[in-house]
Amino acid sequence: MSGNRTFTMIKPDATASNNIGAILQKINEAGFRIIAMKYTRLSAESAGKFYAVHSERPFYKDLVNYMSSGTIVAAILEKDNAVASFRELIGATDPAKAAPGTIRALFAKSIEANAVHGSDSDENAQIEGNFFFSELERF
Ligand code: GDP
Numbered sequence: 259m260s261g262n263r264t265f266t267m268i269k270p271d272a273t274a275s276n277n278i279g280a281i282l283q284k285i286n287e288a289g290f291r292i293i294a295m296k297y298t299r300l301s302a303e304s305a306g307k308f309y310a311v312h313s314e315r316p317f318y319k320d321l322v323n324y325m326s327s328g329t330i331v332a333a334i335l336e337k338d339n340a341v342a343s344f345r346e347l348i349g350a351t352d353p354a355k356a357a358p359g360t361i362r363a364l365f366a367k368s369i370e371a372n373a374v375h376g377s378d379s380d381e382n383a384q385i386e387g388n389f390f391f392s393e394l395e396r397f
Contacts, residue, residue, distance in 0.1 A: 261380035263293065264340040265387045266348075270328030271371035278331055281374065284361055285335065288347045293334040294391045302326040308389055317370065324370055332390040341383055344376045 268281050300308065305325040312318050337343055349360025353372055356363040366372040377383035387396070
């Protein structure tokens with residue numbers, strides 16, 4: 259059975275271009291409920307830990323630098339079939355390949371600065387949500 263929660267970040271490119279409100283509106287309009295939300299900035303060390311699964315990939319160092327370069331919004335979202343439904347809403351990793359109307363097609367700047375993160379499995383959604391939020395911060 260698929261879970262009903264996913265985890266997202268609005269990435270530094272999208273906070274810098276003042277698209278937090280527009281992206282949250284898309285998320286709400288798509289039927290996601292916000293369970294927890296935090297406006298913060300990752301240190302390079304924290305970004306490195308968050309993306310540790312990608313540590314062998316060639317873009318890992320750039321990704322860590324980028325994700326610690328500015329503020330982010332982290333959030334836990336709830337909807338039926340949340341992980342797959344949210345990945346559909348955000349579109350492909352590379353905005354040039356993202357379907358029209360998706361969040362990345364609308365707001366991303368590049369394959370790296372691609373506006374939003376979305377968990378890729380129920381298991382990672384839980385791990386990533388726990389990375390940012392304590393039990394007391396979730397409804
Ligand atoms: P996602 O699940 O769609 O976010 O994509 P991945 O898990 O494959 O990659 C994680 C993040 O790394 C992406 O969201 C991008 O920010 C970044 N990324 C992915 N592929 C590349 C790449 O080829 N080059 C660079 N510079 N960054 C990338």
